[in-house]
Amino acid sequence: MFGTIFMTLSEEDYIKAIYHLGKGDNTTVSTNGVAEQMETKPSSVTDMVKKLSEKGVVNYRPYKGVSLTEHGQKIALSLVRKHRLWEVFLVEKLNFSWDEVHEVAEQLEHIKSEKLIDQLDKHLGFPEVDPHGDPIPSKKGEFKKTIKKLLNEVAIGTSGICVGVKDSSPPFLKFLDKNKIALGDTILILEKEEFDGSFYIQVKDIKIHISNQIASNLYLKITA
Amino acid sequence: MFGTIFMTLSEEDYIKAIYHLGKGDNTTVSTNGVAEQMETKPSSVTDMVKKLSEKGVVNYRPYKGVSLTEHGQKIALSLVRKHRLWEVFLVEKLNFSWDEVHEVAEQLEHIKSEKLIDQLDKHLGFPEVDPHGDPIPSKKGEFKKTIKKLLNEVAIGTSGICVGVKDSSPPFLKFLDKNKIALGDTILILEKEEFDGSFYIQVKDIKIHISNQIASNLYLKITA
DNA sequence: ATTATTATTTAGATACGTCTAAATAATTGT
DNA sequence: ACAATTATTTAGACGTATCTAAATAATAAT
Numbered sequence A, B: 001m002f003g004t005i006f007m008t009l010s011e012e013d014y015i016k017a018i019y020h021l022g023k024g025d026n027t028t029v030s031t032n033g034v035a036e037q038m039e040t041k042p043s044s045v046t047d048m049v050k051k052l053s054e055k056g057v058v059n060y061r062p063y064k065g066v067s068l069t070e071h072g073q074k075i076a077l078s079l080v081r082k083h084r085l086w087e088v089f090l091v092e093k094l095n096f097s098w099d100e101v102h103e104v105a106e107q108l109e110h111i112k113s114e115k116l117i118d119q120l121d122k123h124l125g126f127p128e129v130d131p132h133g134d135p136i137p138s139k140k141g142e143f144k145k146t147i148k149k150l151l152n153e154v155a156i157g158t159s160g161i162c163v164g165v166k167d168s169s170p171p172f173l174k175f176l177d178k179n180k181i182a183l184g185d186t187i188l189i190l191e192k193e194e195f196d197g198s199f200y201i202q203v204k205d206i207k208i209h210i211s212n213q214i215a216s217n218l219y220l221k222i223t224a
Numbered sequence C: 001a002t003t004a005t006t007a008t009t010t011a012g013a014t015a016c017g018t019c020t021a022a023a024t025a026a027t028t029g030t
Numbered sequence D: 001a002c003a004a005t006t007a008t009t010t011a012g013a014c015g016t017a018t019c020t021a022a023a024t025a026a027t028a029a030t
Helices: A009-021 A031-038 A042-054 A070-092 A101-108 A114-123 A170-178 B009-021 B031-038 B042-054 B070-092 B101-108 B114-123 B170-178
Strands: A058-061 A065-068 A146-150 A159-165 A186-193 A198-203 A206-210 A218-223 B058-061 B065-068 B146-150 B159-165 B186-193 B198-203 B206-210 B218-223
Touching (some): A009 A031, A009 A042, A009 A065, A009 A070, A031 A042, A070 A101, B009 B031, B031 B042, B065 B070, B070 B114, B146 B159
Antiparallel strands (some): A058 A065, A159 A218, A198 A206, B146 B218, B159 B218
16 A cells, blocks of 8 residues: 555645535535535636546546545545644643634644654544544544534433533523533533433533533533 | 734745845845755746745845845744744654654644744743754744853753764764763753763763763753 | 526636746856 | 856746636526
């Protein structure tokens, strides 16, 4: 097997876009779809997709759309791996917040060095998910599936990452803020109070008690 | 003052090359010099230097050479700062060895995020020198001067980073290896034995005794 | 099924960064 | 001081990645 072919920055961005549009499965995606995702013009996509096809990383049939080859998928997964590892690094080691990491990770994911990524992975303690709760592919490209659930639907004893709210009214957000619950936090479900459906949960080493109404408005991402 | 103008990868590389050729002072350097440093052709340098001149980062007079403007120097120092901080990161946190860091740092130095660098600096404990003993410019562009000296010429009590050998014969290198002295190691001069000119030194928490002959063949880089 | 609409591709242009070959300026040797 | 040499620039070309405008294919509507 030859080492991964050299891809330009731009080529890598297209591969990632096609990957994300195809939702990780190898779905065929449209030229216009890619153009929108990349904030570019359809004609540019056609040009690039032809080139990627020559390189053997996508399957392209004019007017019929484009999908990643096996090789293309490997590259996409490697990029996703790098992106998410860097996100963990930024949050855990450099005090970035949940919503600041994407732009920087978008740059860092293009750095080419196998050793760098392997060592970064080790340095971070081989994390399984990124700060948004999304799974980090292994070196070989395997990764766990995750699902999004409301907190009140999650089994006792499992933990997940807070990824969103159902109710985004100011009072609710204020409540979360007061209780130091933020997006990106890992939440462990300790116990359910059957009497009123309330929950005992643990957020960053602090145990708190939340009503069922709160629980049914918080989305967690959990490893399936 | 406006934030730093956007520079492409290529432009940044030229700025750094001009900076290094000018040895940090604002010396005027030749087109051919830059071409050699960059491993490119003189005509390419002329083209780029014209563009950089338009952008106000270099002073360029045809046939007379090129130098950095104050703005160009700021950019160069910022690149050097980033490069060296990343080198420290790679060695201290990711177990890279002395000689593996350059290529990767060369890529990382182009990442654009002020917060990233500030936090990285903090994460590393605000280091003053990189693994090669070269000083790291502060955010404002100031940095300490360093000089290279033979170990036997260094004052007692000072420490420096091992950056080279005068005698590179196999027996000498084998001696260094046996005594766990490697390039990049910080060496502290503890005491000098006046009787035979030998030295007591400390390398990575270990005290050792070396002859004057050894001491006069080891180069240290010390902060002036 | 034919037309209208939308999606996609092609053709030709532009900006960037590079190159080679030719022209011109600066420097060196005698 | 002039010729020879070397350094530098100019002119014209190429590859990458993009764009606009026009042409063509696929899809939807009646």
